[in-house]
Amino acid sequence: MDRISDLPDCILLHILSFLPTKTAFFTTVLSRRWTHLCHDLQHFDFNQIQFHNSSHAWPEFYSRKRLFAIVNRILSRHKALPIRTFRLTCDLAQFNEYTIVEWFITKVLGPNLQELNLNIQLSMVGLPDCKVVIPNSVFSCASLVTLRLSGGNITFLSPSSSSCGYHLPSLKTLEMHKVEASIDDVAELLSHCTALETLILDLNRQVSEVGLRIHFPLSLKKLNFRSDFDPIRIYGLECRQQFPSICVSNLHNVEEATINVTSRDFVLKFLVEFRWLRSLVLGDLVFTCLPEAPPDLIPEFTSLRRLELAVRYFDTRYIMNMLEKCPMLKVLVIVFITDSVNKDPHLLRVWEHPVKVPTCLASHLQVIKIKGYLETRYDRDFFAYVLQHGLVLESLDIQVDRARAKELSLLPRSSKACQINFCWNQEKEASSRGRQQWQHLRTLQEKALLELLQKNLNL
Numbered sequence: 001m002d003r004i005s006d007l008p009d010c011i012l013l014h015i016l017s018f019l020p021t022k023t024a025f026f027t028t029v030l031s032r033r034w035t036h037l038c039h040d041l042q043h044f045d046f047n048q049i050q051f052h053n054s055s056h057a058w059p060e061f062y063s064r065k066r067l068f069a070i071v072n073r074i075l076s077r078h079k080a081l082p083i084r085t086f087r088l089t090c091d092l093a094q095f096n097e098y099t100i101v102e103w104f105i106t107k108v109l110g111p112n113l114q115e116l117n118l119n120i121q122l123s124m125v126g127l128p129d130c131k132v133v134i135p136n137s138v139f140s141c142a143s144l145v146t147l148r149l150s151g152g153n154i155t156f157l158s159p160s161s162s163s164c165g166y167h168l169p170s171l172k173t174l175e176m177h178k179v180e181a182s183i184d185d186v187a188e189l190l191s192h193c194t195a196l197e198t199l200i201l202d203l204n205r206q207v208s209e210v211g212l213r214i215h216f217p218l219s220l221k222k223l224n225f226r227s228d229f230d231p232i233r234i235y236g237l238e239c240r241q242q243f244p245s246i247c248v249s250n251l252h253n254v255e256e257a258t259i260n261v262t263s264r265d266f267v268l269k270f271l272v273e274f275r276w277l278r279s280l281v282l283g284d285l286v287f288t289c290l291p292e293a294p295p296d297l298i299p300e301f302t303s304l305r306r307l308e309l310a311v312r313y314f315d316t317r318y319i320m321n322m323l324e325k326c327p328m329l330k331v332l333v334i335v336f337i338t339d340s341v342n343k344d345p346h347l348l349r350v351w352e353h354p355v356k357v358p359t360c361l362a363s364h365l366q367v368i369k370i371k372g373y374l375e376t377r378y379d380r381d382f383f384a385y386v387l388q389h390g391l392v393l394e395s396l397d398i399q400v401d402r403a404r405a406k407e408l409s410l411l412p413r414s415s416k417a418c419q420i421n422f423c424w425n426q427e428k429e430a431s432s433r434g435r436q437q438w439q440h441l442r443t444l445q446e447k448a449l450l451e452l453l454q455k456n457l458n459l
Helices: 009-016 021-029 032-039 059-077 095-108 136-140 183-190 264-273 316-324 359-363 379-389 402-409 426-458
Strands: 043-047 085-092 115-122 146-150 173-177 198-203 212-215 222-227 231-234 237-240 246-249 256-261 279-282 306-311 331-336 367-371 395-400 419-424
Touching: 021 043, 043 059, 059 085, 059 095, 085 095, 095 115, 183 198, 183 212, 246 264, 256 264, 306 316, 316 359, 316 379, 359 379, 379 395, 379 402, 395 402, 402 419
Parallel strands: 043 085, 085 115, 115 146, 146 173, 173 198, 198 222, 212 246, 222 256, 256 279, 279 306, 306 331, 331 367, 367 395, 395 419
Antiparallel strands: 231 237
């Protein structure tokens, strides 16, 4: 029984808004009513991968051509109310494709546009200087609530005049990944986002002669700031561009933050502004500089409830120093970032017994999660310490192999409610089983060879 057709158009349009646009238009084969509905769509989501055809001689070229043709056809014939959502994910490989995307952006702009999401990547090395230039009118769209720009070939320029300057009074979420723009333009843009609540900045190209000054909106509640400055080779030497100074302000209302930068001064200045945070994530780039900072330079986070540390090896001093600064911490997450460079077992710090037990460990810390665990010879002392002094600890979640799990499960615990939850290291166990199977096969081969030799000797 077809019950969905009994629903009013407004509800069916709401359902279609959650589907990729190509999938939504497949419904036109059902009846004329669905054709009418698709022409009234106000939410569009286009992804090049939806048009991929592996049987074609040039699948990437074909999918991109089909995508642009369909987007162009839909936007040219669109007769409905102003578009509210426009998402586009694609690669660009030709000069004219950049102007086509810019035309798409201009076409969807209107007084009711609430979300603009562009993920534009460069698929050919031969076009490094081509950029999708975001029109200034995007940054004066008063209805825009969410703006996401991703791609090293996306840029925006300073307003040509004060009459068409930045004005985004409704914007609540702003994300910029690898977008090329001057830091002055970024700072100026942020100063006009008076309702901004979530900000994600992933900066990769900066100017080394000027300082970084960002006056964040007072409304900001969540910040994700990353900057891994591009390496530059000069006469065979590699260096990284850095700002000579940084000045950040208006961060005291932020509740959640993720920081991933390589400069210790940057990190410390951010942390000073983040003293009232409730959730903090320090990325693997921070691990290259913060562990060596004097503990007295790290501020105390009196409101922090959740802390996540990305580490490249088991630096217990770094972990304990951070715990001492978080007296109200309830959840600690340690994420091991492993790669071919950081698999040296000697890259670790010898366990040092703390002079005093961190306040949070004795009174508030309830959950410890270890992700991507990389075993060392000193980690047992760390686990023994937190289990012994974690008076209110409820769970320790860790990914290990079964043999190591048995050893850790025997460690004494001060908290009767504490449970050690093991997630088996399946990759390591599979490798171990593979070695055992190979050894067993080799034993059988040797046994068969001995039997054959013995048989020949008896003959």
